[in-house]
Amino acid sequence: MNTAENKRSVFVGIFVLISIAILVAGIFTLGGQQNRFEETIRLKAAFDDVEGLRKGNNVWFSGIKVGNVREIRFNEGSLNGGPQLEVVMHIEQGAQKYIRKDARVKLSSDGLIGNRILTITGGSTAAPAVEDGDLLATETGLSTDDMMATLQENNENLVSITNNLKELTSSLNEGEGTAGALLKDTQMADNFRATINDLQQVASNTVRATGALTQFTSKLNSSEGLANQLLTDTVVFSQLKTSAEQLQETLSAAEIMTKNLTEASNKVLTTNNGIGILLNDEQFGTQLKNTMQNLETSTEKLDENMEALQHNFLFRGFFRKRAKEEARQQQ
Amino acid sequence: MKSGSVVISKRIDKFFLKLNDIYLFVLRFFKEAFLPPYEFREVVNQCYELGVRSLPLISVTGFIIGIVFTNQSRPSLAEFGATSWLPALMAVAIIRALAPLVTALIASGRVASKIGAEIGSMKVSEQIDAMEVSAIKPFRFLVVTRVLATTLMIPALTIYTAFVSLLGSFININQREETSIITFFEQVFEAITYLDVFSSIIKAFFFGFTIGIVGCYKGYTSSNGTQGVGKAANTSVVIAMFLIFVEELLAMQIINAIRFQ
Numbered sequence: 001m002n003t004a005e006n007k008r009s010v011f012v013g014i015f016v017l018i019s020i021a022i023l024v025a026g027i028f029t030l031g032g033q034q035n036r037f038e039e040t041i042r043l044k045a046a047f048d049d050v051e052g053l054r055k056g057n058n059v060w061f062s063g064i065k066v067g068n069v070r071e072i073r074f075n076e077g078s079l080n081g082g083p084q085l086e087v088v089m090h091i092e093q094g095a096q097k098y099i100r101k102d103a104r105v106k107l108s109s110d111g112l113i114g115n116r117i118l119t120i121t122g123g124s125t126a127a128p129a130v131e132d133g134d135l136l137a138t139e140t141g142l143s144t145d146d147m148m149a150t151l152q153e154n155n156e157n158l159v160s161i162t163n164n165l166k167e168l169t170s171s172l173n174e175g176e177g178t179a180g181a182l183l184k185d186t187q188m189a190d191n192f193r194a195t196i197n198d199l200q201q202v203a204s205n206t207v208r209a210t211g212a213l214t215q216f217t218s219k220l221n222s223s224e225g226l227a228n229q230l231l232t233d234t235v236v237f238s239q240l241k242t243s244a245e246q247l248q249e250t251l252s253a254a255e256i257m258t259k260n261l262t263e264a265s266n267k268v269l270t271t272n273n274g275i276g277i278l279l280n281d282e283q284f285g286t287q288l289k290n291t292m293q294n295l296e297t298s299t300e301k302l303d304e305n306m307e308a309l310q311h312n313f314l315f316r317g318f319f320r321k322r323a324k325e326e327a328r329q330q331q
Numbered sequence: 332m333k334s335g336s337v338v339i340s341k342r343i344d345k346f347f348l349k350l351n352d353i354y355l356f357v358l359r360f361f362k363e364a365f366l367p368p369y370e371f372r373e374v375v376n377q378c379y380e381l382g383v384r385s386l387p388l389i390s391v392t393g394f395i396i397g398i399v400f401t402n403q404s405r406p407s408l409a410e411f412g413a414t415s416w417l418p419a420l421m422a423v424a425i426i427r428a429l430a431p432l433v434t435a436l437i438a439s440g441r442v443a444s445k446i447g448a449e450i451g452s453m454k455v456s457e458q459i460d461a462m463e464v465s466a467i468k469p470f471r472f473l474v475v476t477r478v479l480a481t482t483l484m485i486p487a488l489t490i491y492t493a494f495v496s497l498l499g500s501f502i503n504i505n506q507r508e509e510t511s512i513i514t515f516f517e518q519v520f521e522a523i524t525y526l527d528v529f530s531s532i533i534k535a536f537f538f539g540f541t542i543g544i545v546g547c548y549k550g551y552t553s554s555n556g557t558q559g560v561g562k563a564a565n566t567s568v569v570i571a572m573f574l575i576f577v578e579e580l581l582a583m584q585i586i587n588a589i590r591f592q
Contacts, residue, residue: 005372005376008375008376008379008383009375011383012375012378012379012382012383015378015382015383015386015487016378016487018491019487019488019490019491020487020490022494023490023528026490026520027525027528029516029520030520030528032520033517033520033521056524
């Protein structure tokens with residue numbers, strides 16, 4: 001056997017050894033991943049529907065992998081009304097003390113499109129730790145079918161909404177209703193524009209008024225303002241007080257006067273006094289009228305008598321004399 | 332002039348005769364392989380020539396395949412926002428199919444042609460007859476050793492290819508997704524099962540046997556001088572590759588039947 005052949009043998013040996021080492025390392029890693037070489041306990045859970053869960057799928061507890069599904073079989077208890085399927089899980093012994101007897105098993109998914117997994121959740125510290133062969137309670141999660149059903153409902157709502165929207169837009173397009181008229185009616189648009197302009201005007205007026213009001217209030221607040229003087233100047237206050245008192249007295253006097261006037265007017269309305277008779281007694285009025293007519297007639301006749309007296313020779317001289325004096329005074 | 336039916340009949344006869352020939356060749360291999368004396372030294376020599384010497388080529392090819400397949404698979408997964416699944420995808424692809432198939436195809440090109448040409452040239456130059464005359468059993472020395480070497484070396488090369496391809500895949504994923512080596516291999520071993528690993532190794536044994544037996548048969552039955560040697564080398568590669576694909580198809584069906592039973 002020469003050296004070259006020995007060398008070849010060594011190379012082949014190394015090559016084969018390395019490949020076997022890689023294979024063995026791979027097998028052990030794989031076994032470690034699948035808990036093949038670890039002590040495990042068996043836990044059971046019963047479901048009506050495992051939704052595609054398969055043998056070998058992972059079991060998670062508090063978000064970490066603690067085992068895997070070893071068996072899925074039909075549950076004999078289902079004949080008596082129990083759940084249809086029984087799932088047997090192998091759980092690492094290290095996790096046993098943390099999983100309580102009242103923990104619940106739920107079907108879940110490794111991501112949105114991931115594999116099915118079982119998750120163990122809950123469990124109170126008061127309950128003892130699980131033991132080999134325990135049957136854990138199950139919890140029904142939200143399945144894909146449930147999600148699809150909700151989605152379907154949403155779709156129907158969406159269809160209804162779009163139909164409403166379609167009707168609404170067609171109404172708007174045809175100019176129906178206030179909104180439609182607003183969009184389609186040109187006159188309304190003009191009115192609207194005018195209204196907006198007016199509103200703009202009002203707004204600018206309001207701005208001006210607010211400015212003036214601000215100015216006014218600032219004046220009110222200034223030391224020279226009336227309000228300020230009213231509040232601070234004691235002389236003005238005492239004068240105002242006096243004026244108010246005088247006003248009060250005047251008002252009292254006016255009240256008395258009004259009262260007297262009322263009484264007087266009341267008396268006037270009655271016929272038991274002179275003014276009352278003069279104003280209210282119709283018969284007296286007629287008599288007074290007749291008297292006045294008689295008086296007028298008498299006055300006319302007296303006037304005629306006086307005229308006749310002027311031409312009387314006894315008084316003619318007196319009147320001529322007065323006429324001359326008047327003429328002289330005018331000159 | 333021969334009629335068409337006669338030609339077809341003769342061809343069918345020839346095909347079945349050849350099939351019988353191959354059957355007898357394979358049977359002879361098993362007979363010679365399990366009966367002493369054993370040619371261990373020659374088997375080791377052939378393991379070195381056919382296996383160890385293929386290592387650089389296989390390593391480079393495997394590494395490149397790991398990078399290329401990872402890179403080409405990324406856009407499809409990115410559409411679902413699932414690029415974090417690349418290690419799992421590549422693990423399944425490499426361990427289940429790529430590693431044994433690529434190793435076998437590369438080996439077909441390199442090893443089957445080499446065996447075909449080597450034995451073919453010995454055949455046409457009457458070296459095999461000379462061996463028989465000198466009391467060396469040529470079939471045991473030439474065929475059995477080579478077929479055993481390929482049968483043993485292809486699975487070993489497959490393991491290398493898988494490892495190197497995963498390394499290439501990791502480098503690509505690490506560059507793009509910044510996934511750590513621990514996370515990468517965690518996901519790789521999460522995705523594969525014992526069935527995947529052992530089925531690939533068993534498949535590789537069959538591929539190795541096929542490569543060896545095809546190369547040896549074509550070389551051992553070559554004729555027509557140097558032209559026959561070239562033909563033996565060429566047909567060895569073609570037939571070996573074809574048979575590897577057929578075997579892959581059959582293996583996939585059988586493994587899936589076991590997986591989903």
